Amino acid sequence: MNLLDVIIIIALASAAFQGALAGAAVQVGFFTGFLSGMGAGAIIAPAVTPLFRGYVGQLLVTLLLVFGVATALAVVGVHVALHLRGQLREAGAGPADRAVGGGVAALALLVIMWVFTSALAAAPAAVITGQIHGSAVLNVVDGVLPPAPAVFAQLGRTFDVPGAPSLFTGLEPEPAEPVDLPSDAEVAAATDAGRRATVKVFGRGCPVEQQGSGFVAGPELVVTNAHVVTGASEVVIEGIDGRDAAVTVAFDADLDIAVLHVDGLATVPLELEAEPAERGATGAVLGFPLGTFRSEPAAVLRRFTAVGRDLYGSGRVRRDVYQLLAHMPEGGSGGPLLTSDGRVIGVAFSRSLRDPQVGYALTSVPVREMVLEASGSTPQTSTGRCLA
Numbered sequence: 001m002n003l004l005d006v007i008i009i010i011a012l013a014s015a016a017f018q019g020a021l022a023g024a025a026v027q028v029g030f031f032t033g034f035l036s037g038m039g040a041g042a043i044i045a046p047a048v049t050p051l052f053r054g055y056v057g058q059l060l061v062t063l064l065l066v067f068g069v070a071t072a073l074a075v076v077g078v079h080v081a082l083h084l085r086g087q088l089r090e091a092g093a094g095p096a097d098r099a100v101g102g103g104v105a106a107l108a109l110l111v112i113m114w115v116f117t118s119a120l121a122a123a124p125a126a127v128i129t130g131q132i133h134g135s136a137v138l139n140v141v142d143g144v145l146p147p148a149p150a151v152f153a154q155l156g157r158t159f160d161v162p163g164a165p166s167l168f169t170g171l172e173p174e175p176a177e178p179v180d181l182p183s184d185a186e187v188a189a190a191t192d193a194g195r196r197a198t199v200k201v202f203g204r205g206c207p208v209e210q211q212g213s214g215f216v217a218g219p220e221l222v223v224t225n226a227h228v229v230t231g232a233s234e235v236v237i238e239g240i241d242g243r244d245a246a247v248t249v250a251f252d253a254d255l256d257i258a259v260l261h262v263d264g265l266a267t268v269p270l271e272l273e274a275e276p277a278e279r280g281a282t283g284a285v286l287g288f289p290l291g292t293f294r295s296e297p298a299a300v301l302r303r304f305t306a307v308g309r310d311l312y313g314s315g316r317v318r319r320d321v322y323q324l325l326a327h328m329p330e331g332g333s334g335g336p337l338l339t340s341d342g343r344v345i346g347v348a349f350s351r352s353l354r355d356p357q358v359g360y361a362l363t364s365v366p367v368r369e370m371v372l373e374a375s376g377s378t379p380q381t382s383t384g385r386c387l388a
Helices: 003-022 024-051 055-090 094-120 126-134 136-144 150-159 184-194 364-374
Strands: 198-204 210-218 221-224 234-239 242-252 257-261 282-287 294-309 316-325 336-338 343-351 358-363
Touching (some): 003 024, 003 094, 003 136, 024 094, 184 294, 198 221, 242 364, 257 364, 282 343
Antiparallel strands (some): 198 234, 282 336, 294 316
């Protein structure tokens, strides 16, 4: 139990008390209007926020729209409910209305929390996400209720800084039991094997320049995250062997993987494993968080299917991922997860919002399939629209 749990319990007790005083009819009217307004605001917000520049401005506009429409419809709902409550009390059902009111209010508040959990679970503020993912109450609610509708997940994209898509539709699972990390010698071997083939990737053409990591995965082919190049009119890679222009020849918004073709690239490619790794497999995650090369020791805690959102926060997708015991600084996604003998068993995806020593990587299998399909292909493919 954390601070957020204490706040939730106090809020539920207060809602139940106020609900008993006001009656079930008023509670149903208020929360029906409020939730309907939130849904309407969430639909309107994505169409309006692009008119405003900057993360803070778009966030404020979103909050004003969502809560403004929700409050307006809640007032309408209460007005209608007050008329209904009068009729119930004239009919002698007043005591029953008040008795049920507390339960209705508490249940409705839990539903609102469920919606906001979906929208805020991937917010950039670590204090918020840490409390959300560590809340015992919200974890119970998340385990009982299905994922919130996609419209609220799209709303959550406004709260998040543009970047990697949500790996989970709800709360992140708890880390598996720890395993042994690789030795310094094993990390050094993995780093030596992959350093030359690991590159920075720049996507230009959107209001905000996108930057991420990638690696050479085939003759003249580089793998990176799709969110690094989405909407980009110009793509550039930079590594030990120099700086080169690239074109996107494969793009998967569900997997969040793109394959780039770099004409004349002579760097020896890394080998993508055809089979997933087992729990306990060790190696290193290579990449350029904040633009600086880093190699972090990593070990596979478990492999599972994560149900999350696509690149644009609309569709629900399934990804085969590893949960890793690894410190993965922000900005390192797209880099290779390498074993000590230089085999790529995964692609760095995101850090944990629950535990700073846990991260996630896509398994190599679907990425390898994309690279094989892209081999020999040079026509540029669409990279969709800008995220910001």
